[in-house]
Structure formats: C-alpha cells, structure tokens
Amino acid sequence: MNYYSTEQSMSAFGVYAGYKDGYYTFVLENNDIIDFDEINKMILVQFDLKSNEFKGKKFEIIYKEIIDDLDDEDFVVFKLQEIKLIK
Known part of the structure; x- marks a missing residue:
C-alpha cells in the first residue's frame, strides 16, 4: 500500500467555543465543529485563547487540513494558521 499525505489551506467564519484537553474548538457557520490540535504560536501572542475572554x-x-494515510486509515490534523476577530 502506498503512503500519501495531502495538505489543503482553507478559510471559514466561526465562533470560538473554547480550549479543552489540548484542543482549540471553533463552531463554523454551517455548524461543523473543528478541533484544532496545532496552532500558529503567533496567534497565542495576539489572543489568549486558553482564557474565556474570546469564547463566543x-x-x-x-x-x-492535513491528511496522512497511515495503515489504510486516514489521519486528519487541523492546524490553525491565522485568525481575525470579527467586530
């Protein structure tokens, strides 16, 4: 079986639901929920997402969205690259 990896940049609007168990969670406009397990460290300089200040x-x-094919199962990682607060 051939191993493959793919990476796709995406953008969306969403409401910050909070930080829990190492994940930064956003609820998108279409009600999809994304848990980001990786985050650009510059975001944490701008926004203290571990506090409740930006929740809601x-x-x-x-x-x-990074997809790796490992042993016939896809492993998906979401990496938060940039966020902009909507006023």
Missing part, C-alpha cells in the same frame, strides 16, 4: 466571539479563521 466570531472569527475569520484560516487553517490547514
């Missing part, structure tokens, strides 16, 4: 706030989010 709307953001434009830019992220990467």
Whole structure:
C-alpha cells in the first residue's frame, strides 16, 4: 500500500467555543465543529485563547487540513494558521 499525505489551506467564519484537553474548538457557520490540535504560536501572542475572554466571539479563521494515510486509515490534523476577530 502506498503512503500519501495531502495538505489543503482553507478559510471559514466561526465562533470560538473554547480550549479543552489540548484542543482549540471553533463552531463554523454551517455548524461543523473543528478541533484544532496545532496552532500558529503567533496567534497565542495576539489572543489568549486558553482564557474565556474570546469564547463566543466570531472569527475569520484560516487553517490547514492535513491528511496522512497511515495503515489504510486516514489521519486528519487541523492546524490553525491565522485568525481575525470579527467586530
């Protein structure tokens, strides 16, 4: 079986639901929920996402969906690249 990896940049609008168990969670406009397990460290300089300060706030989010095929199962990682607070 051939191993493959693919990466796709995406953007969406979503409401920040909070930080829990190492994941930064956003609820998108279409009600999809994305748990980001990787985050650009510059975002944490701008926004203290581990506090409740930004919970319930709307953001434009830019992220990467990284898919790795490991042993006949796809492993998906969402990496938060950039966020912009919508006022």
